[in-house]
Amino acid sequence: MRDNPISMQVTFLGTNGWYDTVTGTTCSVLVQSEEYDIIFDAGNGIAKADRYITQQKPVFLFISHLHIDHIAGLHTLVKFRFNKGLCLCTQKGSVTDLMAFVREPYTIPFSDLPYKVEIIELAEGRHMMPFAVECLTLVHPVPCFGYRLEIDRKVITYCTDTGVCDNAIVLGRDADLLITDCGLKPGDVSPGWPHLNPENAIHIARQAHAKRLALMHFGAEVYGTLGERRELQQRYEKEWPDLIVATDDLAITL
Ligand SMILES: [Zn+2]
Ligand SMILES: [Zn+2]
Secondary structure (H helix, E strand, O other): OOOOOOOOEEEEEEOEEOOOEOOEOEOEEEEEOOOOEEEEOOOHHHHHHHHOOOOOOOEEEEOOOOOHHHHHHHHHHHHOOOOOOEEEEEEOOOHHHHHHHOOOOOOOOHHHOOOOEEEEEEOOEEEEOOOEEEEEEOOOOOOOEEEEEEEOOEEEEEEOOOOOOHHHHHHOOOOOEEEEEEOOOOOOOOOOOOOOOHHHHHHHHHHHOOOOEEEEEEEOOOOOOHHHHHHHHHHOOOOOOOOEEOOOOEEEEO
16 A cells, blocks of 8 residues: 555546437546546446547446446447456346347447456445445436445545435545536436436535535436536535536546
8 A cells, every 4th residue: 555645537428317418428437546447337428438548457347227328338348449358347137138238239249349358247235346346226217336436545436326315425425536416407306217406416425524526417408508517516616615517528636
């Protein structure tokens, strides 16, 4: 373990919920640690990963759930040349459905990609990947994992898509960066298809004592312009100073 904290880059490759629009592409977040490139979700934003990574480090891809906006970019994996291979992690019981999507005639199967791919099913709990990852189920119409990544003495939590739940708070505890869903506009609720509004996200971040909060997964039909996203920063300045309202290709250093 090093004495000096290593700086880490987090790049929001895709920040839209459900489909691509002029505001951006669907969900994907890149975390560049010293030894690994780690990606949360494979929405269409994942196709931009090679703008940022050298492809010389092992790549880990954590899938939250199988809604299309989180896996639609998997067909672009064929363009990459991950020299140290790809380890794809998805929740226990989801591999059969994932394989049904990533196969002929829709796209090229994992086994035919031009690099080594390992697929791992994760149960709820804590795992050594070799870095520590904790995954817990969130509140969503289909099984969905939130992830807590502990690496290079930093904690990054990724919780989308979800309603307010204890597991999001548990995963976000003392996180250096908590990334949440912001599918809804201020004050809006959607009990039948849980997502967060900005107040919900701030509530979770406060309960978790997260250091920084980033909002993404802005519903494509809800936030029609980037201006509507930016308004959130001003509106919640008092409740959460330095709120990060993510847009595609925004990069932050931890
Ligand atoms: Zn989604
Ligand atoms: Zn979803």
